Amino acid sequence: QQPVQSPQAVILREGEDAVINCSSSKALYSVHWYRQKHGEAPVFLMILLKGGEQKGHDKISASFNEKKQQSSLYLTASQLSYSGTYFCGTAAYSGAGSYQLTFGKGTKLSVIP
Amino acid sequence: DTGVSQNPRHKITKRGQNVTFRCDPISEHNRLYWYRQTLGQGPEFLTYFQNEAQLEKSRLLSDRFSAERPKGSFSTLEIQRTEQGDSAMYLCASSLASFTTGLNTEAFFGQGTRLTVV
Numbered sequence: 001q002q003p004v005q006s007p008q009a010v011i012l013r014e015g016e017d018a019v020i021n022c023s024s025s026k027a028l029y030s031v032h033w034y035r036q037k038h039g040e041a042p043v044f045l046m047i048l049l050k051g052g053e054q055k056g057h058d059k060i061s062a063s064f065n066e067k068k069q070q071s072s073l074y075l076t077a078s079q080l081s082y083s084g085t086y087f088c089g090t091a092a093y094s095g096a097g098s099y100q101l102t103f104g105k106g107t108k109l110s111v112i113p
Numbered sequence: 114d115t116g117v118s119q120n121p122r123h124k125i126t127k128r129g130q131n132v133t134f135r136c137d138p139i140s141e142h143n144r145l146y147w148y149r150q151t152l153g154q155g156p157e158f159l160t161y162f163q164n165e166a167q168l169e170k171s172r173l174l175s176d177r178f179s180a181e182r183p184k185g186s187f188s189t190l191e192i193q194r195t196e197q198g199d200s201a202m203y204l205c206a207s208s209l210a211s212f213t214t215g216l217n218t219e220a221f222f223g224q225g226t227r228l229t230v231v
Contacts, residue, residue, distance in 0.1 A: 002155070032219065041204065041222040042156065087155050089220075100169060101146065101220060103155035 001025055003090045005104035012078045012111050020073040020107045022088030031064050031071040032089035032101065035082075042087060045073075075109070083111045117223035119205050125229045126195055133191045134226045138207030145188050146220060147180055148204040156204055162188060163210070195230045202227050 003024040010018050022031065030049050034042035048064035048071055059076045075082055085106040092100060118137040126132050138145050143164050148156035159178065160170045164185040177195075182188040192199055206220040 034222075041224050044219040044221065047219060100158060100161070102158055103148070105155045106153075 002102055003088055003104040005086075005088055005107050007107060008105070009108040010110070012075075012082075012109065014080060014111055014113055015077050018075045018078060018109065020075075020086050020088075020109070022071045022073070022090070022104055024069045024090045024092065026069065026090070026092040028064075028066065028069050029091040029093065031062075032091065033062055033071075033073050034087045034089060034103075035084045036087065036106070037084040045086075078109075078111045080111050080113065083109055085109070117205055117207050117221050119203075119223035119226050121226055122224060123227045123229075125231060128197060128230055129194055131191065131193045132195055132228065133189055134203055134205075134228075136188045136190070136205030136207075136223060138187070138205070139209075139221055140186075142207035142209045142221075143185070144208045144210045144220075145182055146206040146208075147188070147190050148206065150202045150204055150225070151200075159190070159203075192228075195228075197230045200228055200230045 003022050006021045012018055030047055032047050033045040035045055036042040046062055048062055050066045062073045064071045071088055085108045087103045087106045089101050089103045120135045124132055146161040147159040149159055150156045158171050159174055160180050161168055162182040165182050177193045180190045202225045204222055204225045206222045208218050208220040
């Protein structure tokens with residue numbers, strides 16, 4: 001089942017902060033965050049494991065609440081280069097020894113000067 | 114290694130024709146995924162391989178779609194009797210998964226093959 005992302009779109013001015021949320025109805029093994037710019041392949045940002053781990057990448061960080069099956073991506077002091085569509089990918093057991101990586105519909109982030 | 118490579122980058126085909134796409138993953142990666150992405154949507158899971166074994170195929174996937182990874186290296190995705198609804202970007206991704214890391218490693222995406230069915 002596809003994770004649900006919110007908001008669907010957000011517009012920021014340079015320097016502002018944003019939070020993107022991702023939730024799943026399935027027990028998750030890990031959460032993956034990617035950013036995709038128009039016409040390009042998704043680019044990996046970070047993976048979060050079970051245990052409420054919070055990771056950071058420059059001014060982009062994320063958390064994972066295993067109990068709630070939710071993850072949030074935090075973008076602080078946004079830069080023009082942060083513009084793109086952000087996808088969360090959730091890894092969950094799909095039966096018969098198989099794990100599936102399923103992506104949400106994405107959150108389109110636009111940073112303006 | 115320059116990353117995940119997909120060929121062709123673009124394909125225009127007439128409805129009813131068969132098409133085949135190729136994906137060359139990062140050489141040491143044992144896991145390979147195929148996704149389909151339409152405008153404004155996230156990558157939709159199609160299938161994935163662990164080495165040469167196809168471990169899962171999306172229930173939404175028509176029987177017209179088939180994928181192979183014969184030697185556990187490159188993979189092909191074939192669509193038979195294409196329909197206009199098959200028009201999309203087809204993405205391949207690979208990762209290195211182990212018993213201990215499972216899915217806790219990043220998946221690298223290729224540039225995709227854009228299919229247009231006319």
